[in-house]
Amino acid sequence: MKFCNQCGAPVRQRVPAGDNLLRYVCDACGTIHYQNPRLVVGCVPEHEGRILLCRRAIEPRRGYWTVPAGFLENGETLQQAAARESLEEALAEVTVGSLLSVVHVLHAEQVHVFFRASLPAARYGVGAESLEVVLVEPAEIPWADIAFPSTDFTLRRYLEDKAAGREQHHFTTIDRRLGRAPEG
Amino acid sequence: MKFCNQCGAPVRQRVPAGDNLLRYVCDACGTIHYQNPRLVVGCVPEHEGRILLCRRAIEPRRGYWTVPAGFLENGETLQQAAARESLEEALAEVTVGSLLSVVHVLHAEQVHVFFRASLPAARYGVGAESLEVVLVEPAEIPWADIAFPSTDFTLRRYLEDKAAGREQHHFTTIDRRLGRAPEG
Numbered sequence: 001m002k003f004c005n006q007c008g009a010p011v012r013q014r015v016p017a018g019d020n021l022l023r024y025v026c027d028a029c030g031t032i033h034y035q036n037p038r039l040v041v042g043c044v045p046e047h048e049g050r051i052l053l054c055r056r057a058i059e060p061r062r063g064y065w066t067v068p069a070g071f072l073e074n075g076e077t078l079q080q081a082a083a084r085e086s087l088e089e090a091l092a093e094v095t096v097g098s099l100l101s102v103v104h105v106l107h108a109e110q111v112h113v114f115f116r117a118s119l120p121a122a123r124y125g126v127g128a129e130s131l132e133v134v135l136v137e138p139a140e141i142p143w144a145d146i147a148f149p150s151t152d153f154t155l156r157r158y159l160e161d162k163a164a165g166r167e168q169h170h171f172t173t174i175d176r177r178l179g180r181a182p183e184g
Numbered sequence: 185m186k187f188c189n190q191c192g193a194p195v196r197q198r199v200p201a202g203d204n205l206l207r208y209v210c211d212a213c214g215t216i217h218y219q220n221p222r223l224v225v226g227c228v229p230e231h232e233g234r235i236l237l238c239r240r241a242i243e244p245r246r247g248y249w250t251v252p253a254g255f256l257e258n259g260e261t262l263q264q265a266a267a268r269e270s271l272e273e274a275l276a277e278v279t280v281g282s283l284l285s286v287v288h289v290l291h292a293e294q295v296h297v298f299f300r301a302s303l304p305a306a307r308y309g310v311g312a313e314s315l316e317v318v319l320v321e322p323a324e325i326p327w328a329d330i331a332f333p334s335t336d337f338t339l340r341r342y343l344e345d346k347a348a349g350r351e352q353h354h355f356t357t358i359d360r361r362l363g364r365a366p367e368g
Contacts, residue, residue, distance in 0.1 A: 001189045005208075005217070008187035008194075018312065021257065024189075033189070036222045037256055039295060072221050073205065077288040077357050078295065099283075099353065104261040111223060111262065128202065169283065169353070173261050 006031045037109045040150075041081040042069025043117035044158045045094045047135055051155070052119055054089050055132040056147055063131065064147035067154070068092070069112070082115050090133045091125035094118065099169040101157055103150040107176040112150040116158065116167060149174050190215045221293045224334075225265040226253025227301035228342045229278045231319055235339070236303055238273050239316040240331055247315065248331035251338070252276070253296070266299050274317045275309035278302065283353040285341055287334040291360040296334040300342065300351060333358050 001024045004011050009028035016023055016032050024033040044067050045052040053065045068086040072078065079096040086094045097116035104111055119135075126133050138159050146152045157170045185208045188195050193212035200207055200216050208217040228251050229236040237249045252270040256262065263280040270278045281300035288295055303319075310317050322343050330336045341354045 003192035005185045
């Protein structure tokens with residue numbers, strides 16, 4: 001950030017009075033520009049034991065596999081976002097279920113939230129942001145070509161919980177800033 | 185938003201190519217300025233059956249009661265944010281526990297997330313953003329003077345779950361844009 005989005009004057013980084021973190025501040029109009037993590041929301045759609053995966057047509061990680069997910073928009077709930085992304089990326093009308101995972105992706109300044117979902121009919125297609133969309137058996141999941149660590153974490157917890165007959169939710173943290181491994 | 189924070193030129197609202205929502209776009213440098221909901225994180229600290237409440241010293245809702253909560257900062261987990269806010273607002277060192285509530289506050293473009301927490305010692309004080317901090321019995325909670333609907337929802341679910349001996353998590357949506365009542 002270089003300029004104030006309210007008055008157009010240059011901004012600089014300083015700690016505002018009463019705060020203890022560096023913020024972009026406009027000394028011309030006084031606006032403090034807070035920057036906070038964004039929410040990415042997705043789901044693991046299942047149809048008769050098979051899981052819906054999308055191969056990404058866009059960067060980052062073009063060509064790699066993921067589940068439907070994207071940024072939460074203003075005015076929608078997490079569940080609505082998960083359903084919308086499934087429709088956009090996989091032309092799939094899902095029913096969003098229980099909370100599955102919450103992943104703090106610290107280096108990306110994002111929080112990823114995934115839900116379980118059911119795909120009542122095996123109807124899906126290739127959305128604009130996908131190269132390919134498939135329904136796969138758990139044994140066919142291309143683990144070496146999964147797009148993101150949060151997707152890998154989420155799919156593994158999904159299968160573990162399903163095998164155990166439970167629906168829990170799972171937190172983890174991924175922090176590539178420090179080269180840390182994921183922690184619980 | 186009136187100006188581009190990258191180049192300082194005026195922005196205008198239009199739907200970018202490949203998108204379907206109005207965004208602030210800079211035609212001078214091409215930057216699309218996405219606006220997404222922010223996360224507010226808090227907890228319900230408990231010490232021997234009593235709950236820690238803070239009376240707000242700042243707007244909005246100055247003078248009304250809430251539990252420690254505030255915006256998630258870049259680089260921290262949800263649990264770390266809940267603990268940090270407890271320290272800042274109530275000088276309380278809490279141990280953050282299970283997920284309690286997720287509240288979509290659509291009109292504010294925020295998602296509020298609350299956890300259970302324990303306050304191992306009855307040590308607390310009045311932080312800079314609080315007028316007063318108290319440990320109260322559930323029967324003493326000033327329901328008519330709770331600051332926010334998300335706080336009210338969260339405290340009620342907390343007490344219900346505690347009475348039932350369970351630790352569930354609860355979603356709800358508050359949408360004052362349409363005058364809607366909270367829904368599950």
